[in-house]
Amino acid sequence: MTLATAQPKRPRPAKRRTPADGPDRRLIDHGAWFLVLPALIPVLVLSVGPLLYGIALAFTDAQSGRTEPTRWIGTLNFQDLLHDTLFWDSFRIGLLWAVGVTVPQFVLALGLALLLNEPLRLRWLARALAIIPWAMPEVVVGIMWRLVYNPDAGILNETVRDLGLGDGRDWLSGLATALPAVILVGVWAGMPQTTVALLAALQNTPRELHEAAAMDGAGAWRRFRTVTWPAIRPVALAISALNLIWNFNSFALVYVLTNGGPGGRTRLPMLFAYEEAFRYGQFGYAAAMGCVMVAVISTVLAFVLVGRLRRGDDA
Secondary structure, eight states, X not given: OOHHHHSOXXXXXXXXXXXXXXXXXXXXXXXXHHHHHHHHHHHIIIIIHHHHHHHHHTTBOOOTTOOSOOOBOTTHHHHHHHTOHHHHHHHHHHHHHHHHHHHHHHHHHHHHHHHHTSOOXXXXXXXXXXXXXXXXXXXXXXXXXXXXXXXTTOHHHHHHHHTTSOSOOOTTTOTTTHHHHHHHHHHHHHHHHHHHHHHHHHHTSOHHHHHHHHHTTOOHHHHIIIIIHHHHHHHHHHHHHHHHHHHHTOOHHHHHHTTTOSTTTTOOHHHHHHIIIIISOOHHHHHHHHHHHHHHHHHHHHXXXXXXXXXXXXX
C-alpha cells in the first residue's frame, strides 16, 4: 500500500449557488406561502372555523336561554333527525325546489346565451339588460315579486283580469301555486349568472369549426350537437352543479316571498334549520341539520369531480 492510497480523500467543497443558478426552491415556496397567507387567513377564520364549530355543535344539546352548561350527547341529535318527518318533508321540498329551478334555469340561459352570441343589433344593450336580475339583492328581488304576485293590485292578477281569464288568485298563499310561483322567481333571479358563464364558453369556441361544419352541410341542430355542445359541456356541467348547490341552500329569496308557507309548502331545509335555531333555540339540533345538508352537498360535488376526472375535462 502506498502513501497516496493510504491517505483519506479530502471532501469536495459544496457548490455555491450563484445568481445565474436561479433562486432557491425553498425560498420560492416560502414566498408563495407568504403571498397566499393574507387570502388564506380570512378563509380559515370565516369559513373553515365556523364549519368545524357547527359540526362540533351538532353533537351537543346547545340551546338558547339555558343556564346549565352545554353537554356532549353524541349522535342523539342525528337519531332524532332520522325520525323527524317535518325535516324530511322540507328536504324533499328542497330537492324539488333545487331541481325545479336549476333545470329550466339552464335551458333558458342556454337559449339566451346562444341568442346573445349572434351578431345582433344593439347586442351590447341586450347583454346589459340580461344581467340586471343578477345585480339585484335577493331581498329586493323578493319584495319586487311580492308586489307582482299581490292578489289585489299585482300586475299578474291585473293581466289575468284584463285577458278575461278570471279574477286572479293569491299565488303565494295557495297550497298548489306557492311552490311553482317561488320556483319561477328563482329561475328569473339566477338565470343571468348561468347565461354569462355559457356565453363566455360560446365565445371561446372557434368559429372555424362552425364554418367547417356548415360547409359539410350540417344544419343548426347538428352543428350544436357536434361542435357547440362538446365545447361548452365542461362549463355547462360545472355551472349546473354549482346552481344545484346554491339553489338547495337558498334562504333569503324564499324567506322574503313566503317565509316557508303556506303550511310548510315552501319550507326549504335552510329555512327549517333557521327556525329551529333562532325561533325555538335548538342550536345543537339545527347544527345537525346543517351537517346533513353539508354531507349532501359534498356528495354532489364528489360525483361531479369524479365524473369530470373520468372524462378528463380540463375546464
